[in-house]
Amino acid sequence: MLEAPGGGGGTVVLIDPSTLRHAAARVKITSQELQLAKSALAQISTPAMPSSVAAVVLSALAEADVSLGPLPPGLDQLVIELTRRAFWAEFADQLLAGYNLSGTALQEFKAWMKDGTLLQYADEGEAIAAGRELAVAYSGFRKDPQLLIDLALSLKASEAKAAGAEVERAFGAGFVNQFGAKNMLLVPRMIQAMEWSRQITFEMGITNPNVLHDVALSWEENGKTLQQDPIKDLLAPFCITLANATCSGMLAPGASSAIADSEDTWATAALVSQGTFATPFLLQCFKSGVVDKIVEDSRSNLALGGTVPETDFPLGEMWSQGKESLPFDTKQTILDALARNPDAAAQALSQPIDAQPFDVFGQRETITNPIELLYRYGDFADHGAAFGHVYVTATDHLPPAEASKLTVTALTQLVGYDHGGMSAFKDGIATDLADHHIKDLFDSAASLDTSSSIAIAPSGADGAGEIELGRQNLTTVIAKLADRPSAFQTLLHAGATYQAALIDQGTQSPPVLGSSPVWAHKIGSFDATVLNATDLNRWEDFHASDERHQLVLGFFKDVTNGVVALDDPVADAVVHTGVDQAFDKAFPGPDPLQVSLTNADAKLDMINSIRASIAAGYYDHGQIHVQLPPDLQGTNGHLKAYGSLDVEAKRSYERWMHENQQVADAVGPAAGQVSDAFTDQSIDFGP
C-alpha cells in the first residue's frame, strides 16, 4: 500500500501492512521466549569454583539481568505499534471514505480504542475517522447503557494516549460531529438514570421530561449497579471529548449551538463541567446558561417567590454518598467552565449584553453590563463564588486598562447593590484588589477626594489601569469586604505587605526634622480608612470577639514583621508594581493563633505598631545609631519585629522609642504624618 505522509507533500511512503503484522507476530513470540530465558537465567545458582572464573560467570549473569530487563516491555510496545500501524495502513482509506468496519477489523478497532493504543499511532485525519467510527459503533447506547460505559472507557483511554493535542482535537470533532448534539445531551441524562435508577423508577411525580425514566427502569429491572464513578469515569470523557471538539475548529456549528443553547441546561452544564472549552462555545453557553437563565429566573422569582430547583438527582451524589456531586446550580457550573479559559472569562465579563430581567416590582430593566446583571439579579447557590473565579481570571487576563473597567463595575455594584447572595463574590473582588490595585487603594486613601466616586484614574497617572476611589467609597468597599473574613484577610495581607514596603523604602532616606514624608501620610490614611471601615475609631472600640478586629490587629502585626523581613530591592519592587502573588506568598500572614486575644494586648499592639514599624525601618537602614536594648536585638544586627515580642519586650521597645531622643527624633516626622492622617479621619488612638 502506498501512503502519502501528512496528507501530501510529494514523497510517498511505502507501507505493507502484511509485513508489519508478520513482524509483529515474530516479535511477540520473541518477547515471550525472552521472558522464559530470563526466568531460566534467574534460576541458575553457581557452585563453588575458582575465583577468577566465578567473577566472569557472575558478571555475565548480572549483565544479562540488566540488559534483558527492559527488552520484553520494549518489544511488546513494538508489537502494539506494528499492529496498530498495520491497521491504519489497511483501513484508513476505508474509514476516511466513510465506509464502516465489520468483522475482525471492527473487533480490533473496538478493543484498541478501549485501550487507547489505536489513537496513539493515528494522525489527524485518521483520528477524525476513528472518532466517527466510534460514534457509529456505539450508536445503540440509548437502548443498552452498557454500551455507554464501554464508550466512556474508549474515550477516556484514547484521550489519554492520543499522539498530541491536535490528534485529540481532531478525534473529538470526528466523534461529536457524528454522535450528534442530541446524543451528547443524552449522555448526562443516561448516567443520571443509571446512578439514580431506584429513585427515578419508584419516585412519583417526576415532572422533568428530560429525566430518562425508561433507562432507569430497565437498569433497575436488570438488577444492575453502577461500577464506575459517574463523574470521573463516565461523564468526564465526554466532557473532554466535547472540549477538544470545540477547540478543533472542525466542530459543526449546528452541533455547537444545539449543545450550548439546549433547553436542557442541566445536561449542557454537565457536559461543560470538566475540560477547557473554546471561547466562542463558552460564550454561547454563558449567554444561554447564565445570562438568559438569570433573566428567566427573575421572571420565575416573581411568579413563585424563588428559583425553581434544576434537578433532584445531582450527578455523583448517590455514588459518593453525598460527598461529591456536580453543583446543583447550573449557572455555577458554566461559570466554572469560563474560569478555566481566561480569554472566554475576559470576553464574557467585558462584552456588552442585552438583558431585560424583571426587578422586584415586576418592571423590566435593560442591563448591558454582564457584571451588573450577575451581581444584581444572579441568584447563585454558591453565593457568587464561581462568578468570583471568572472575575479574577478575567482581571488577571485582560490588559490593565481593560481589567480596571471590570474592577470599577464590580466595586460600584459592591457599594451600591451589596446583598447576602453575593458574599462569596467578595473573595474575587478582594483578590483582584490585592493583586492589581493595592497601590491604588493607598493612593486613594491619601487623596483629598472625599467623594463617593469610583473611577479609572485619568491618563497621565503612573500607569494604565489605575483606579481611584473617593474616601467615602473606599471606606464602604473595605467595610463590605470586612463582612467576609476570607476576603478581608486577602485584602489586609496585601495591604500589610505594601505598607511594609512603603516604610522600608521611605526609611532608606535619613529622617529630616520638620519634614512631612508623603509615604507616612499614605500609610496613615490607609490604616485610618481600615479602622474607620471596621468601627475602630478609638482603641476602646476593639472587641476581641469581633473577627474583623482580630484581622485588623493581625494586619498591624503583619506590617511590623514585614518591615523586618523585606529586603530593599523587594520593597522597592512592591512599591513600584504592587503586591503580586510571589510577594504575597513570600510573606505569609500572621498565625491566627498568635494574634492578641485580649483587649489590653490589642491596645498595646495597635497604638505602637505603626511607630515601631517606622523605627525598625530607620534602624535597619542605619539611620539611627544607638545601642539596642539586649531584648530587642534580633539576628544579623536587625531589630526584632515588634509584633513577635512578648508583653515585657514590647514595653522595652516602647521605652526605647519614646525615651531615646535620637529614636524619637527620627520617628517623629513620619509618626506625625500618620497621626495627622488619623486625626483627619477622626481616629483617636492616643494613650
Place this chain on the structure above:
Amino acid sequence: MSEFEPLLPYDTGAMRTVAIALRVQSLHLGQLAGELSGASGGLVFDGPAGDRVKSSLGDYSRTLAAVSQQLGDAAAKMLASADDVDSQNAAIEAHNASVLAHMPPMERKLLEYNR
C-alpha cells in the same frame, strides 16, 4: 619426604552442569537476536516511524547478541576451569599415592586405618 596435599574443593560436575545451562541460554538468545533481525529485515515500512521501529529492533537484536556472547564466553571459561580443576586434582591424588607408597608399612597401615 613430602607431605600429603589436599584436593581442590570444587564440584566440577556442578560446574559443568551450570556451564551447559549457560551455553543453552547463550544459544537461545543468539537465536532470538537473529529472529529480531529477521523481523526487521522483512518489514516494508518506510518513513520516520518505520526507520525508528527498525532501529529499535536492531538495537534489541544487538543487545541480545552481546548478552549471548557474554554468556557463551562465561560457559566456555567454566568448562575449561572444570577441566583444569580435574587435572590438578588428579596430580594431587598421584602425589599423595606416591607419598603413601613410600611410608613404612606400620605407619601406612595406621594412616589407612585412621582414614
